[in-house]
Amino acid sequence: MQIIENSKVKEKVYIEKLENGLTIMIIPKKGIQKKYVIWGTNYGSNDSKFVVPGEDKETEVPKGVAHFLEHKMFEQESGINSLDTLTALGVDANAYTTNDHTAYLFECTENFYPALDELMDYVQHPYFTDENVEKEKGIIGQEIMMYDDYPEWKVYLNTLEAMYYEHPVKLDITGNIETISHINKEILYKCYNTFYNPSNMAMVVCGDVNPEELLEEIKKRLINKKSNGEIKRIYPNEPENVLKNEVEQNMDVSQPLFTIGIKDKVVEEKERVKKHIAIEILLNMIIGKSSKLYKELYDKKILFSAPSLDYEFSRGYAHVLITGQSKNPKEVFESFKKEVEKMKQNNIDSKEFNRIRKRIYGEYIKEYNDVSDIARMFLSDFFKGINSFEYLEEVINISKEYVEKILKDVFVDDKMIISVIKR
Amino acid sequence: MMKYKEIGIKKGIKLHLIQTDKFKTNLIAVFLTLPLTQENVTKDALISAILRRGSKNMPTLTQINQELEEMYGASFDCGIDKTGDNHILKFYLESINDKFIPNKNENILKQSIDKLLEIIFNPLTENNKFSEEYLMQEKENIKRIINGRTDNKALYAYERCIEEMYKDKPYGLYKYGNIKDLENINAKELYEYYKNMINECKIDIFVSGDIKIDTEKMLIENENIRNLKEREANYILNNIEKKEEAKETEVTEEMDVIQGKIVIGLDLTLNNVEQKYDALVYNAILGGTANSKMFQEVREKASLAYTAGSNYSKYKSNIFIKCGIEIKNYQKALKIIKKQLKDMEDGNFSEEDIANAKKGIISTIKSIDDEQDTEITYFFGQELSGEKISIDEYIKKIENVTKENITKIAKSLKINTIYFLKNIETAEEGK
Numbered sequence: 001m002q003i004i005e006n007s008k009v010k011e012k013v014y015i016e017k018l019e020n021g022l023t024i025m026i027i028p029k030k031g032i033q034k035k036y037v038i039w040g041t042n043y044g045s046n047d048s049k050f051v052v053p054g055e056d057k058e059t060e061v062p063k064g065v066a067h068f069l070e071h072k073m074f075e076q077e078s079g080i081n082s083l084d085t086l087t088a089l090g091v092d093a094n095a096y097t098t099n100d101h102t103a104y105l106f107e108c109t110e111n112f113y114p115a116l117d118e119l120m121d122y123v124q125h126p127y128f129t130d131e132n133v134e135k136e137k138g139i140i141g142q143e144i145m146m147y148d149d150y151p152e153w154k155v156y157l158n159t160l161e162a163m164y165y166e167h168p169v170k171l172d173i174t175g176n177i178e179t180i181s182h183i184n185k186e187i188l189y190k191c192y193n194t195f196y197n198p199s200n201m202a203m204v205v206c207g208d209v210n211p212e213e214l215l216e217e218i219k220k221r222l223i224n225k226k227s228n229g230e231i232k233r234i235y236p237n238e239p240e241n242v243l244k245n246e247v248e249q250n251m252d253v254s255q256p257l258f259t260i261g262i263k264d265k266v267v268e269e270k271e272r273v274k275k276h277i278a279i280e281i282l283l284n285m286i287i288g289k290s291s292k293l294y295k296e297l298y299d300k301k302i303l304f305s306a307p308s309l310d311y312e313f314s315r316g317y318a319h320v321l322i323t324g325q326s327k328n329p330k331e332v333f334e335s336f337k338k339e340v341e342k343m344k345q346n347n348i349d350s351k352e353f354n355r356i357r358k359r360i361y362g363e364y365i366k367e368y369n370d371v372s373d374i375a376r377m378f379l380s381d382f383f384k385g386i387n388s389f390e391y392l393e394e395v396i397n398i399s400k401e402y403v404e405k406i407l408k409d410v411f412v413d414d415k416m417i418i419s420v421i422k423r
Numbered sequence: 424m425m426k427y428k429e430i431g432i433k434k435g436i437k438l439h440l441i442q443t444d445k446f447k448t449n450l451i452a453v454f455l456t457l458p459l460t461q462e463n464v465t466k467d468a469l470i471s472a473i474l475r476r477g478s479k480n481m482p483t484l485t486q487i488n489q490e491l492e493e494m495y496g497a498s499f500d501c502g503i504d505k506t507g508d509n510h511i512l513k514f515y516l517e518s519i520n521d522k523f524i525p526n527k528n529e530n531i532l533k534q535s536i537d538k539l540l541e542i543i544f545n546p547l548t549e550n551n552k553f554s555e556e557y558l559m560q561e562k563e564n565i566k567r568i569i570n571g572r573t574d575n576k577a578l579y580a581y582e583r584c585i586e587e588m589y590k591d592k593p594y595g596l597y598k599y600g601n602i603k604d605l606e607n608i609n610a611k612e613l614y615e616y617y618k619n620m621i622n623e624c625k626i627d628i629f630v631s632g633d634i635k636i637d638t639e640k641m642l643i644e645n646e647n648i649r650n651l652k653e654r655e656a657n658y659i660l661n662n663i664e665k666k667e668e669a670k671e672t673e674v675t676e677e678m679d680v681i682q683g684k685i686v687i688g689l690d691l692t693l694n695n696v697e698q699k700y701d702a703l704v705y706n707a708i709l710g711g712t713a714n715s716k717m718f719q720e721v722r723e724k725a726s727l728a729y730t731a732g733s734n735y736s737k738y739k740s741n742i743f744i745k746c747g748i749e750i751k752n753y754q755k756a757l758k759i760i761k762k763q764l765k766d767m768e769d770g771n772f773s774e775e776d777i778a779n780a781k782k783g784i785i786s787t788i789k790s791i792d793d794e795q796d797t798e799i800t801y802f803f804g805q806e807l808s809g810e811k812i813s814i815d816e817y818i819k820k821i822e823n824v825t826k827e828n829i830t831k832i833a834k835s836l837k838i839n840t841i842y843f844l845k846n847i848e849t850a851e852e853g854k
Contacts, residue, residue, distance in 0.1 A: 009447065009523060031445055034790045081723070087714040088775070090782025109789040110782070138726035146729050146747055148681045149576055252679035254571035290488035298484065304564050325571075355492045362496030365447050365519045370794065396525075 001026075001211060006389040008396075009368050013378065013389070014211035021199025021227035024218060025378050026211040029371055033109045035207030036371040037116060039123055040103035042202070042383045043195035045173040046315065047100075051232040052194050058234060062182040063168070064140075064175015065191050067097040071140060072188060073104065073122060075132050082122035091115045099169050100314040101383045107372055113217065120221040126192050128185035137180055144174050151253045151421045152323075159261040159321065159419040162247040166236035169317045199227035204379045206371040235316040240265065240415075247419045256422035258329035260336060262320035263415045266313065273390045276311055277360065277398055278406040279320060283309040284356045285348065286339050287322060293339045302328050302335075314384060320410065333418045340411045348407070353400050361395050425792045427802065430639050432628070435654035438642055439802055441631035443792065447523055449532050449632030450795040451516045451539050454803060456625040456658045459510040459593040465565075465600025466608060466616050471503045471512045472561040473613075477547040477554070481538075490538065494531050495519050499542065506807060507661040507738035508593045514543050515796075520633050533636060537645065544621060544647035552610040553617075562606070568599050573678065576844060577730070580684035581745060584842035587674050588688045594739055625656035627806060629799045661808045663699075664740040666690045669839045677847045683750040684844040687760065691740040692835045696810065699737050700820045701828040706735035706742055707780035708772055708829070709763065714779050716763040716772070721746060727756050738808075742836065750845045757841070767833040770826065777826060784821050788814060 086093035091108035297303040307324030497518035589595030710717035710733025721731040
């Protein structure tokens, strides 16, 4: 196995790419009781148009299939649900779907191998019938309705809807009641066979384990399946500009919720980590907890807590998100834009830059406390072509000049939009 | 290896040291515990909000945040909680352990402890009162929180059910207080209240991490600790709650929601402390896991809900059932839920159900020391109930729970309140 060690956080990752294309990453953690296993496929809600390897024509499936599949994977031919089997073993099992990947996981202190048996068995053996697919529509329908009541989710979705013309990232991961009504078992099998191929998957384990031994155990549990070759994914041509600069929706919230979105260009793989860090530094300097702007808005009772700051990117999209609650979101938006302009003219203060960089370094170190955080981070970074350790190295080397360049490239007035939810 | 030690710093002030090398961080927590009362609930919430705004040596929020950033992004957090009939002001500071700091000459742990104590015990004052400006802003902030309660519908429904069950009792109070009291509090009076409070409340200081310095000595020498008086700590020991016979009450509230929320509050009458372990296992079978009756019957079989579960509140001897459902299915869901309660009473669950429930609980217990804040919460919970048991003993007690014990719990459960949050227009169908 290939071993990569990071001297800053003092952790190692053992990596092996098997013949069938499956990548396995193991991060040993001595003395921790919990073990965490996560098995993911590089397939999320955005992948609804693709060419099945070996075929010529495109396949298009309804929105929400990746998530629907995630729910249905637990169903077994024996009639026993794998989630029940795992729970009965005393392990904590779950699954989730994002825009770009789907993952199945468990966390345990006992019964590690029986749980691994079950996880690897159910992910490799789908069982879909007309009845069990129909029944799931009721449960997922309830899940969609639950999210309909979450203003935090709506403000986010509306932001994406305003920024993007065509890209599927603008659609809800779950699909909606209408799109899921078209899902049937044939569609599920087709997507499963395409995307749940070892060459499109990765497994991460974190906990007190022996990597070499564990690798052999994992191999034993893999069914014989060959790499099926590259899956061509088709995303629409997305213009660089935003669809609209403002979006508003009424919901029962005590105080308006807002998200400021900045649509960004996708950069080459090797620059992604650096750019991500630069954006984190900039966001903190502009409107973070210790910024002048945040203090000003707090004193004016426009903001009551520092907004959350995010940068999201994957295949074919990248955007900045600033989310908070304010009685006057438009004023936050205007002051934010002004602050950006000011910073562009005056350049970045070195002292401030170094302080924020220290803070971000510390935050990266903290991410290595918990086995589940570590495993999930390695998996989602992997599907983006990133080894998580890169962040710890880049944050130390990043220069003020590069960050200034990103400020001018990314924080552009007409790429910014605001989404508001209010009464 | 984890080592836990308690050290009395002064009467009523205790240091809890958790030596562990599992983490990248040190976590320091300070808890101020005092009885929950109608009279003071709003003041406590306001104090927690005002202290984080600035201290004598770090007078502004910006300055606090900048200093924390210089300490490699140490993070400060504070909050307020009710645990049984106590109101608890919680303050946390997490910073990375010195082992992971590129510059070896700093002592981040010492700085962290000093800074946290400074924020709590050395607030910014003007003319012997809190800053008028901060008070005004934080009143507005608490008001916003109180008015914003309805934003999280599931949490709101849960808290409302508790309020209905504990009308006119301390536990029925909202932890952030109420707007009427808020408006009448002034900076002078609040500061006087604060000075008394910090000299009467129970103080617990937790330090968790790979600790290389003499924390006890540091605390004894710390000026803010030196200024605190010895006290006969005023708080309520969490014991088993005596229940009065309550009539089953149904409460319905209407709001602009798409999904309905049911919360059922049940009273549990326990005869001894040991029964708490039986109740834990009971709850796991009823609604604690994905194997539970609630999850299986309401979500999986009847396809009625996405969320369906229950939790056990050991401090107040209650079980709460929580469900998110389509509004028109209210009666149907209620019927299925009541059937589950009856099944539990009749002993309609298997030895396998019991074994599975125990496995889940034991797994959680075993991983307590995998997370610093979970571990602190565990030891603090013991501190408040006065029952000290080791993790091994705890596991043993769970293992010893029998089916008979569980049905005894089932039989002593009584529905106190059924709370339903629904949409304004939807009519009910299918009784």
